[in-house]
Amino acid sequence: MSRLLSLMLLFFMSFGLKAQTLLVLGDSLSAGYQMSIEQSWPSLLPSELANHNLEVNVVNGSISGDTTGNGLSRLPSLLEQHQPDYVLVELGANDGLRGFPPNVITNNLKNIIAMSEDSGAEVALMQIQVPPNYGKKYTQVFADIYPALATEYQVPLLPFFLEQVIVKPEWMMQDGLHPKPEAQPWIAQFVAEKLAPYLTK
Structure with a gap:
């Protein structure tokens, strides 16, 4: 009898749980640059979210080299294919490194947010920063894009994980821009901690 009750309880618990789907729309910082996709932090994110009692399927829609414009052009097919419950936008670094006008970056991100919603x-939205050698004015204007959009659209703004990775040389590749595989578990833990409060339990 107790075994039957246990099986029934397990059935109803399983029936009531629905895994959420999270789409990570990013660039090389999320795509697993120069490593296997299994090593990238989005691949490690589900197990970290499980530590927060969250069952989340993570779709890594990130491509190295992508700009906000590239992400915007790919988004419709990703949304149609995966029908995510959540979209985490990690884009803009390549725009900044190429000196794209802030209004272009802003408009692309606005369209990404609106289309996803x-x-x-x-x-x-994940905060992105560009190196200070791009000039104080551009660096500040670029950084300000993200909190302004988060406020305008009332969406969460996650801290830029690279800020805490780049201070550890052993975690960074020789180009000084990309985290090594060794940094990916920490990034997954960091993103899970910051993202978990906004995911439905």
Whole structure:
């Protein structure tokens, strides 16, 4: 009898749980640059979110070299294919490194947020920074894009994980821009901690 009750309880618990789907729309910082995709932090994120009692399927829609414009052009097919509950936007670094005008970056990100929300997904935005050698004015204007959009669209703004990775040379590749595989578990833990409060339990 107790075995039957246990099986029934397990059935109803399983029936009531629905794994959420998170789409990570990013660039080389999320795509697993020069490593296997299994080593990248988005691949490690589900197990870290499980530590927060969250069952989340993570779709890594990141491509190295992508700009906000590239991400915007790929987004419709990603939304149609995966129908995510959440979209985490990690884009803009390549725009900044190429000195794209801030208004172009802003408009692309606005369209990404609006398109994701129109599909029924909730959006989280990751803060991106560019190196200071691009000039104080451009660096500041670029950085200000993200909190302004987070406020305008009332979406969560996650801290830029690279800020805490780049201070550890052993975690960075020789180009000084990309984290090594050794840094990926920490990044996954960091993103999970910052993202978990905004995901439905």
